[in-house]
Each structure stands twice: as C-alpha cells, then as structure tokens.
Amino acid sequence: MAATMTDVARLANVSVSTVSYVLTGARPISGATRERVLAAIAELGYSPNAMARGLASRRSTLLGLLLPLGEDGVGATVSAFVNGAASAASAAGYHLTLNPVGADDAAPLRELASRRLLAGAALMAVRLDDPRVDVLRELGVPYVLIGRTRDTTGVSFVDIDFDTTMADAVEHLVRLGHRRVVYVNHSQDALAAGDGPTVRTAEAFARAMRVHGLEPVMVAVDAGAAHGRIAVEEALARDPGVTAFVSMNESATFGILAGLADRGLRVPQDVSVVSVVMAPAVAELARPALTAMESPGAALGRLAVEALVDQLDRTDRRDEDKDKEVHQQLLPCTLRVRGTSGPVRS
Amino acid sequence: MAATMTDVARLANVSVSTVSYVLTGARPISGATRERVLAAIAELGYSPNAMARGLASRRSTLLGLLLPLGEDGVGATVSAFVNGAASAASAAGYHLTLNPVGADDAAPLRELASRRLLAGAALMAVRLDDPRVDVLRELGVPYVLIGRTRDTTGVSFVDIDFDTTMADAVEHLVRLGHRRVVYVNHSQDALAAGDGPTVRTAEAFARAMRVHGLEPVMVAVDAGAAHGRIAVEEALARDPGVTAFVSMNESATFGILAGLADRGLRVPQDVSVVSVVMAPAVAELARPALTAMESPGAALGRLAVEALVDQLDRTDRRDEDKDKEVHQQLLPCTLRVRGTSGPVRS
DNA sequence: GCGCTTCGTCGAAACGCTTCGATGATGACG
DNA sequence: CGTCATCATCGAAGCGTTTCGACGAAGCGC
Structure with a gap:
C-alpha cells in the first residue's frame, strides 16, 4: 500500500542506502542523484516508516x-x-x-x-x-x-524561581504597608509528600517575610473554591489582624475572594490578595482581577x-x-x- | 544492554517464536513452557522493544x-x-x-x-x-x-448534544420567567470558520428560543474577560430589556458578570446568567458561582x-x-x- | 496397531529502515 | 602516465520482533 524506500530506490534507479543517505544526510550525495531521489519521493508521496527507522537507528522521535x-x-x-x-x-x-x-x-x-x-x-x-x-x-x-x-x-x-517570586510578592505587599500576611499554600498532603512547589514556596515565603522582620503565617488547604473560604476562616483565626493574602492555590484563591466578601471585607480596601504562579488568563477571571505573580507558562x-x-x-x-x-x-x-x-x- | 527476546529464549531453552507466543498469546503454549519463559523474562527484567514490535506487527500503540x-x-x-x-x-x-x-x-x-x-x-x-x-x-x-x-x-x-443542552438551558430560564435572552457565543471568526460547537449552539439556541415563541438574539465575541464586558454592552444595545444571558464563551462569561456588576445590575436579581459547556470546577470560581450546563468533561x-x-x-x-x-x-x-x-x- | 487429526514448538522469512565496509570512478600529484 | 586519495554509490548485515509453514509427538477411532 504505502510506498517504501525500496520503491523509491527502484524508481530513482539507485540503491536503498542512497535514498537513506539523501533523507538523513548521513553521507554526501551528489546533486543530480539527490534530485532524482527527491523527485521519486515526491512522485510516490513517500514518507519513511517511523517504526522501521526507529528500530534500525535505535532512536525514536x-x-x-x-x-x-x-x-x-x-x-x-x-x-x-x-x-x-x-x-x-x-x-x-x-x-x-x-x-x-x-x-x-x-x-x-x-x-x-x-x-x-x-x-x-x-x-x-x-x-x-x-x-x-x-x-x-x-x-x-x-x-x-x-x-x-x-x-x-x-x-x-x-x-x-520560587524564591524570587515569593520575595517579589511579599515585597509588593510590604511596600503597600502590609505587615500581617498569610500564605495560602497547597494541601497538607502535597506538603507532606514533598511536592516541590508546595515545599519551596512555603520556605520562600518564610524567608521573604523574615527579611522584612515579619512573622510568616501559612495555611494549607485542598484545591477548590470551597477551601478558599476555609482558608480565610483559618487565617483570621490564626491572626485576626491579617491584611493580606498570598496564594498559590489557584482554585482556592477564588474562594478566598468569595470568603472575604462574605465577611464584608472589601478587596483591596480592607484586604489585599496576591496570587502567585498563575496564568494571566486565569487572573483576569477574578473580580476584581487578581494582582498576580504570573507564571512563565x-x-x-x-x-x-x-x-x-x-x-x-x-x-x-x-x-x-x-x-x-x-x-x-x-x-x-x-x-x-x-x-x-x-x-x-x- | 537491555535484554532481547533472544536472551529470554536462550535462558528458557525455547525458540524466540515461543517467547513471542507466550507474550502475545497468538498461539497456545503449554503451561510448563509458559512458566519457564515467564521466569526468564522476570529474571532478565525483559520487556519487548516497542519499535521492533511495531515494525513486525505493523501495529503501533x-x-x-x-x-x-x-x-x-x-x-x-x-x-x-x-x-x-x-x-x-x-x-x-x-x-x-x-x-x-x-x-x-x-x-x-x-x-x-x-x-x-x-x-x-x-x-x-x-x-x-x-x-x-x-x-x-x-x-x-x-x-x-x-x-x-x-x-x-x-x-x-x-x-x-448541543440541542438538548441549549434546550435545557433555555427551558431553565423560561421557567424562571425570562423571555428576553441573549446568547453569547464564541467569536465571529469561529462562526465563520465553521467551528462545530459555535455553529451548532447558535442554531440550537435559535431553535430552543423559537420553541417558546421567543426571539433569539446572539452576540459573538472573542475569548477573554474583556470581551465579556463588550458582550454585555452589545447585548444591551441590541435589546435593552434583556433579562438573561446564556454563554458558551468560558472566559467571556466571567467578563459578563463583571460587566453587569459595573452597570449596577445585580446577578441574579436583575439579570440571570447561565453558562453552557463548562467544567464544574470553573463554574465554582465565579462569584456568585455560575449556574451551568456542565460539560461531560x-x-x-x-x-x-x-x-x-x-x-x-x-x-x-x-x-x-x-x-x-x-x-x-x-x-x-x-x-x-x-x-x-x-x-x-x- | 494404522492412519488421522490436534497440539506444542521450531526455524526462517519478513517488516522497512540505518549503517558499515567495499568498490569503481574520478581527479590530483609527482 | 602510473599511484593514491577522495568521492559517490552499492550491497549486505543487522535492528528485535511477529508470523507462517512445517514437523515430531501424542491422542483418537476403528
């Protein structure tokens, strides 16, 4: 059915190895021969069988x-x-x-x-x-x-670069005068499992806060808008005077906004929220649109x-x-x- | 380096074809032989080379x-x-x-x-x-x-099933008393290109509305929250008395909520919004959470x-x-x- | 106990390519 | 003008499987 290299070789009056060399460039082939081979390839609509190539070259794509x-x-x-x-x-x-x-x-x-x-x-x-x-x-x-x-x-x-990312996020808030910031991280499970971003942002947040002489407070919640609300409650329980949230938990971040609104807290007048590692398109969905450390995506x-x-x-x-x-x-x-x-x- | 079928065959004292038959089940193999082969496979940590298999069987995975x-x-x-x-x-x-x-x-x-x-x-x-x-x-x-x-x-x-989906969405709104509904579809480009969902929902919406003796009004906007606001303006321009939106345009839907809020229109008291073909997790992100025709995902x-x-x-x-x-x-x-x-x- | 099928296994031929050593043809050189 | 590289090309040997025909060894009926 489909043309093989042998067909091409026959049509171009060369050996199969020559066809192969034209295709892979593994050895030099004269202009005339190359043309002839390419013409044959075009005429037959040939393209090399990936499996055969992979087997012979022990290389896959x-x-x-x-x-x-x-x-x-x-x-x-x-x-x-x-x-x-x-x-x-x-x-x-x-x-x-x-x-x-x-x-x-x-x-x-x-x-x-x-x-x-x-x-x-x-x-x-x-x-x-x-x-x-x-x-x-x-x-x-x-x-x-x-x-x-x-x-x-x-x-x-x-x-x-979670360190820089967190430092910038905290810096942004500190410049705005915030001193009581809570970080809403991924779930406790992710933290325990040693998930890279979860652990690294936790540490980076702590470092960033301490640089400014501030006490880092972290809350870990599962994904989902509902858990964002929980995060708000937990944060307020831990520090009723919190004025800003940093969050990496994408779906929870939306819940945070909802939770704050429910409590009559206005964003950003009463409380600020900064999302970290978020795609711009997602940040735009929130109301108000989220200030975010945008991920390189x-x-x-x-x-x-x-x-x-x-x-x-x-x-x-x-x-x-x-x-x-x-x-x-x-x-x-x-x-x-x-x-x-x-x-x-x- | 990696063990081949020949290695397995040698170790199990059978021919390669026998090993192949054990693996593929293409021919019956006696229990004793099978055991021997499987043991050899386990011992060598053998697993078949996908390329070779694909080439010989002209079947890929x-x-x-x-x-x-x-x-x-x-x-x-x-x-x-x-x-x-x-x-x-x-x-x-x-x-x-x-x-x-x-x-x-x-x-x-x-x-x-x-x-x-x-x-x-x-x-x-x-x-x-x-x-x-x-x-x-x-x-x-x-x-x-x-x-x-x-x-x-x-x-x-x-x-x-866009027909059923749209019918249900419209039905839901009609039951709530809505008669002036605008459908916010994907972009004009998608419509012109003949994108399936775009065209089908447009038709399905029109049909669904007419079933109830209502006039279908459709607005097509690009993706993005900003375009949701545009959709609201355009919809109000087309029909200032609109009381409900149906939208398939995921990101624009969020913009619609924002646009309505900007105009002082409360959702759902003043205007209703129903999102169609949306993942539950996404619907939950909106505030208020979106009434949606949830996609089978x-x-x-x-x-x-x-x-x-x-x-x-x-x-x-x-x-x-x-x-x-x-x-x-x-x-x-x-x-x-x-x-x-x-x-x-x- | 003789031919007969059935069953389990083997050997060898693909599968369509890459790659290596070999081979003429060509040109450079002294 | 013979000698040696150099260059383009060829032929053949794999790559690691699957699959097909074949072939002894049992098992069957009679």
Whole structure:
C-alpha cells in the first residue's frame, strides 16, 4: 500500500542506502542523484516508516511528558506547560506523548521506559525525592525535570524561581504597608509528600517575610473554591489582624475572594490578595482581577523540551563537548498588579 | 544492554517464536513452557522493544490526539477532554500523543499520518467541513472525532448534544420567567470558520428560543474577560430589556458578570446568567458561582479513545462483525443550578 | 496397531529502515 | 602516465520482533 524506500530506490534507479543517505544526510550525495531521489519521493508521496527507522537507528522521535493525571484535569496553569512542551516538541520534529505516571508508583514508568519507545522524558510535578528520577537514570533514558528534586547535581531541570517570586510578592505587599500576611499554600498532603512547589514556596515565603522582620503565617488547604473560604476562616483565626493574602492555590484563591466578601471585607480596601504562579488568563477571571505573580507558562514547557532535545542531539553526535552538560534554569514569575492589592487600611 | 527476546529464549531453552507466543498469546503454549519463559523474562527484567514490535506487527500503540494548540493554552474544559483521553489510552495499553495540527493546514497531518507512527487518531476542535478528516480517511488511519462534521455518515464520533443542552438551558430560564435572552457565543471568526460547537449552539439556541415563541438574539465575541464586558454592552444595545444571558464563551462569561456588576445590575436579581459547556470546577470560581450546563468533561475524551481502541481491535481481529461499524454518541451537558440564575425581575 | 487429526514448538522469512565496509570512478600529484 | 586519495554509490548485515509453514509427538477411532 504505502510506498517504501525500496520503491523509491527502484524508481530513482539507485540503491536503498542512497535514498537513506539523501533523507538523513548521513553521507554526501551528489546533486543530480539527490534530485532524482527527491523527485521519486515526491512522485510516490513517500514518507519513511517511523517504526522501521526507529528500530534500525535505535532512536525514536517520541518525548514522554510524565505527569500525574487526576480525573478532574489539570488547571489552566499546568495546561500551559503541556502546551508549550507539545508545541516545542512538534517544532523540533518530535512528538510529545502524555503519560499519566505519578510519583507514587514507579512500576508503570519502568515498564514504559524499558520498552524503548521514548527518546527522552520530561517529568512534571516533581517531588523533592522523586523515585521516577531514579528509574530514568537507571534505565538510561535522557530526561529533564519541570520542577526539581532536592539534590540537583548533574540533573537538568527547568523550574520556577520560587524564591524570587515569593520575595517579589511579599515585597509588593510590604511596600503597600502590609505587615500581617498569610500564605495560602497547597494541601497538607502535597506538603507532606514533598511536592516541590508546595515545599519551596512555603520556605520562600518564610524567608521573604523574615527579611522584612515579619512573622510568616501559612495555611494549607485542598484545591477548590470551597477551601478558599476555609482558608480565610483559618487565617483570621490564626491572626485576626491579617491584611493580606498570598496564594498559590489557584482554585482556592477564588474562594478566598468569595470568603472575604462574605465577611464584608472589601478587596483591596480592607484586604489585599496576591496570587502567585498563575496564568494571566486565569487572573483576569477574578473580580476584581487578581494582582498576580504570573507564571512563565508555556515558556517553561518549551524550555524543558528544548533542553531535552538538545541533550538528545548531543548524545547522538557524541562530539567534543562532554555530553553530560546539564541545563539548569530558573524562571521567576513576574508581578502584574491588578485590582486585588492596595495600600493597607489605616 | 537491555535484554532481547533472544536472551529470554536462550535462558528458557525455547525458540524466540515461543517467547513471542507466550507474550502475545497468538498461539497456545503449554503451561510448563509458559512458566519457564515467564521466569526468564522476570529474571532478565525483559520487556519487548516497542519499535521492533511495531515494525513486525505493523501495529503501533500510539494514539494521536489532534488539536490546534495556541500559545495561550487550552481552557480547563478542553483540558478535561485531553485528560480523559490520556487516561483511557493508558488504561487500554496505548499511549496518547499530543499533536498540534489545526484544521487550516492539513499538510503536517498528512506527513504525520503517512509515517505510520499512529495506530489511530482522535480529532478535536472539529469543523463542519474539516480537511483533516479527508486526509485521515485517504491515508487509512482509523479515527474518531471529538465533535463532528456536517455529514457524519460512516464516521465515528463523540460529541456534546448541543440541542438538548441549549434546550435545557433555555427551558431553565423560561421557567424562571425570562423571555428576553441573549446568547453569547464564541467569536465571529469561529462562526465563520465553521467551528462545530459555535455553529451548532447558535442554531440550537435559535431553535430552543423559537420553541417558546421567543426571539433569539446572539452576540459573538472573542475569548477573554474583556470581551465579556463588550458582550454585555452589545447585548444591551441590541435589546435593552434583556433579562438573561446564556454563554458558551468560558472566559467571556466571567467578563459578563463583571460587566453587569459595573452597570449596577445585580446577578441574579436583575439579570440571570447561565453558562453552557463548562467544567464544574470553573463554574465554582465565579462569584456568585455560575449556574451551568456542565460539560461531560473527561468522559468525552475517555469515550472517544475507547471507541477508537474498539475500532482498532476490531480491524485486528477482522471477525464476523463488519469492521465498519461506527460509534456515534452524543452526550448532553447537565444543568446545575448555582447562584447566577433566578426569577425574572418583575 | 494404522492412519488421522490436534497440539506444542521450531526455524526462517519478513517488516522497512540505518549503517558499515567495499568498490569503481574520478581527479590530483609527482 | 602510473599511484593514491577522495568521492559517490552499492550491497549486505543487522535492528528485535511477529508470523507462517512445517514437523515430531501424542491422542483418537476403528
């Protein structure tokens, strides 16, 4: 049915290896022959069989995006990463596969990786101690983290610069006169599991507050608008004089706004709210629109894939630059002031 | 490095074909031999090379999810589809690849499909006349639509039942006494391009209104909260007496609430708003929480992939049931009343 | 106990490509 | 004008599976 390389070779009056060389450029081919081959390819509408190519070259064009997938779907912020990754992969001639593998059970990943289907992998939702990383290293699958483990020596990653992000968020509030700020983090479970962003923002917030001589207060709640309201109650219980909230918990942030409104607290006149690591489009949905540390979004995913592809090319060429060169990059979120932050009430 | 089937065969003292039969079940193997082979497999930590398998069996475990990917990322509602699809694929032993191919240029798809990397494809964001469908049919790649073309004879698809959904939404409002309802649809561009949901909801809304003897008024705006405000202005210009909005435009819906508030119109006392085809989690973010026709979300993606896998299995077995049996399924959204709909003001 | 099917297993031929060593043809050089 | 690289191309050997035909060994009826 579909044309094979043999068909092309026959039509162009060359051997199959010549066709292969024209396609891959692995050896020089004269202009005339190349033309003839390309013409034959065009005439037959030929394109190489990916499986055969993969088998023979023991190289695949598949990049795995490894991430836990709950039934509820990922938020807009995460979906931006995925997006950027898919686009970048596509642009580099690779294909991105979505692999639901969580950090809890490494067995499926071991399976997946040893089937040699993937040329490389990008890990999302990385924990401080992530068993998946060990599996990948052990099986020799090139990988890049979106996020990072506790120990990052020799590991390529792209992550958000939580320290800078938190420092900027707190700084913004402090400048407005706020001194009693509560941080609404992801769930207690995420914290206990060692989820990177959860743990890092907790620490970064504490540091940022102490820099200004302030006491950090943190509340951890599950996702969902309802839990945002709970966060407000808990925060007020812990510190009735709180004047500002910082939140990374996307859906809860909306609940915080609702909870404050319910209590008759106006935003930003009575209380300020700053969302961290949020996609601009999401921040715009709130009323008032949320002042936010906007996440680098698609760029993160794109950079991760580009780093991965780079690494693959390097191993392929195996040239002078030692191929164990790691790519480590932190991207800060950028402050975008909208309607939920203002001077502390006097 | 990695163990091959030959290694397993040697260790188990059988031929490679026997190992293959144990793995694929293509031929019966005695219990004793099977045990021996499985033991060898376990000992070597063997798992079959996906490429070699794919080449020899001309079957792949990759399902392509074909969808246009803007840099801005997909909304939570779409991401739920993707999610469901990825999970279902994974559960069925397949892998989902994310392929950014829009309906505008079919060339990349032709490339992709003729490389025989994909066992099948699921198309998202289907237009009434979608060139991608022709490409897939022509190249003989099994496919399922998430959405549907104008003519659906012989085509498998899973889609939202826009007729029922709109009828229910309008019915809900009419029962509350509303008679002047405006539908806020996706952009004029989407409408002109023949985007399925955009066109179908437009028609369904008109039908639903006429059933009640009401005049359908529709406004088409781009995505984004800002455009929701524009929609409100435009709606009031078209009919100053409007008492209710129906909207499918996710981000604009939030803008509608903002726009109404700006004008001093209270929701739901003065004006009602019903969102259609929206994920519950998103509806909860609004204040008040949105009355919505909730989209089947992950189920849609899951069903599509299951239908596709079914079709693949059937072509494989090529048994009595004619393998051109199509799967066509419409899922309605379900009404969930929250805080944005109420009796018409008297 | 003779032919017969049935069952479990084997060997070898694909599958469609990449890659390596080899081979003529070509041109440079002394 | 013979010698040696150099260059473009060829042929063949894989890559790790699946799958098909074949073939002994049992098991069956008579």
